[in-house]
Amino acid sequence: MDAMAEIRQTFFEECAEQLAELEAGLLAIENGEADSDTVNAVFRAVHSIKGGAGAFCLDDLVHFAHVFETTLDEMRTGRLDSSEKVVKIMLRSADALADLVTAARDGGTADAERNAGLIDELKGLVALAKGEEPPAPTAAASGGSTDGPVYDDGMGDFDFTPVAVDISDLMGIGGDNKFRIVFKPSPRMYAKANEANRVLRDVYALGEAKVSCNTSEVPLLTAIDPEGAYLTFTIELSTAEPEEKVREVFEFVEFDCDLSIEAVLDEPDGDIEADDPDIAEILARIRAAPDGEPAPEPAHEPDEEAPVAAKASQPEPEHAKAAPKPAAPPAPSAPAAAKADAGGDGKGGASAGGAAQTIRVDLERVDRLIDLVGELVIHQVMLSQRAYQAGLARASDVAVGFDELEQLTREIQDSVMAIRAQPVKSVFQRLPRLVREVADISGKQVRLVTEGEWTEVDKTVIERLADPLTHMIRNAIDHGLEKPADRLAAGKPEEGVVRVAAMHRSGRIVIEISDDGAGINRKRVKETAIKKGLVPAEANLSDEETDNLIFLPGFSTADKISSLSGRGVGMDVVKRSIQALGGRVSITSRPGKGSTFTMSLPLTLAVLDGMIVSVGDQTVVVPLTAIIETLQPKASEVKSFGGDARLVQVRDTFMPLVDVARELGYSHDLASATGGVAILVEAENGARSALLVDGIQGQRQVVIKSLEANYGRVPGIAAATILGDGRVALILDVDAVVATSRVEGNFFNSGMKHAAE
């Protein structure tokens, strides 16, 4: 990645942080919890985004951020109040800004019409703010007098006796515009590290200049104030440049000097360079300043340098050579610089108030470390097993050492895993916007409450958490909460509450999404399910079973209630994506009181809870999340259908019985169904099968090793792991195996029906 791309990435990362800060700040303002720090932080967030966007020529973003910033500035200065209406517009603007950032990052387009509308609203707010108070002349316009008498320049009346420095005989690049410039630096100018000679050099660069210096104010040596300013320069400039260019030269100093720039129509008067005292004499006077004292002021420099600069008659002061012009934007050495910065940037993020020390590390490096620690754990186990096999006594010191080593390696493993852990805050903080949008569209009033946003979970889990969470919240508002009128009628406050809480529970992260709406309409759910043939009409379902019908594939596709759900995502998809993460989801509901969706996810995707089973002479791992139950089939429960297809009866249903050894090519012969164990699994799509294996060895957490990265893709195998004794075990891809077993779905379905009859 070149330096620019890297900075660009940094920019977008930073944008995300700023947007989060912006939203958090606006919400605090909305809740009336805002102090001036909050308002400043909000302003700064937009300001920062604008600054960075400008550097990348993201014009739409800059424009919008600029208008937004201007409005926030009104709030910052107190001219604009933070009424609900104002904050609402700002929140929507924050959303629009986020969209613009996304569009800029991914190359998409933002909703130009909405943005234009918001820009008008924002401008309206500024006008409102300005209207309430008489348009106070912002200093921006004037910029004039700096008359803070910070320094006394000690000037009395002076007698103007100019010194001429004639450069007219040198190469002239003069032009038609002639100016007379009188430039009298004040001590203030020097106090700001500006110097007259540099200014004059810039003037020379513009064209042909005659500079004369009035030294009449230079006092006697004993009276010289080392920090004083005593010289006045008069410059006759002939240049092709317009007046603005000339003024630009004085840009940095114009308020720290007496300056007049006049366009001269005629030839300059000749009187200036007339009767001057000998310049050498003056130089001598100045140079006579006592050693060790700071130079009185750089007044002598123009005299010294003028000829040089004039001779060359070009802008380059000699020291410019020391700093070669940048060869356009960043050179290749830059990534290293940026990297070093990333590393050395350890001072706590400014937003965090400098408290927490953080470093930014490539995820790859962390993953490599996790891999290595995984290897370490395995080798440690192997080593001790071999030592015991070689006859090491359990009570020996070496054995004690092994135990300690094992403890230590486990701790290292946990700590390394923790590096990847992040608080779910990054997902939670996107929710307020979602809730606002959904509430707007559905015409409901919603208050979002989040809890446990600092609960940590692996980064990959966080990334994949957003989609299902989004859908569940959308669902909670859209289907869970009632319309304000209905709520009032039911004796509830108009505003509904959606609560999202994260917590750790037995080695997993649990996220609950609850609403205080009407709860699941069980009657309707059941009717729908029956209508769609998902359950038999006469089925006798418990409340819980009825509630969970909404997760069935095909349940939520029909009579869509609102535009929100038009995205074609039903709860079945949500359930599947959670299962794909090794998670589970369930619902509890109380009529009239609301519903709670509970999803539980593993803390990391790097390890997996697995059931270790024997298949032939191999050991295979079945992900625990897919397993519903295990059983030992009796001969009477197994039905064979032409060829090798078998079904097993589990209570009142039948499901395909998959011979795993055969499926994976470990054996040619069909294993006896009664000799083994049947593991009932459910695929992500809800399809169930029974996996026939030889035996169960146990249950444990295994480190997932990608087979694709190290070997290649194998159908039916999701990944591999290394067991404690150093053997490689394959992790079964339950979905794939189940799908294969149900390939002839119709056959099985009809078979099942027959079998059930």
Add this chain to the structure above:
Amino acid sequence: MKRTILTIDDSRTMREMLKVTLASSGFTVVQAEDGQHGIEVLEGMEIEPDVIITDINMPRKDGFQFIEEVRADASRRAIPILVLTTESDAEKKQRARLAGATGWIVKPFDPTKLVDAINRVAA
């Protein structure tokens, strides 16, 4: 000897951009994240920077306060301080000037102009 520039900006993007631009022009770059941090970094430097470039709008201590604090130390009046500011902020330029800034650079900056500005003020 390479000249040293102290850059102060709370935006990581800006810091990196300044660093890349300045480093490729042969400057040594020292960074700080806000005015307060800038003062701390400055105190910790063995040799004073040749130029300081500072943002204005920063948490904890803004650019104005930073400049005032630097200028309050008479020995630091000779360090040129350039302010990074956005175009529209004439008022800020003015305030920066009063605080003791030497000059300013308009954001977003053109790398060539940035280096020119540094050369204009650096001894």
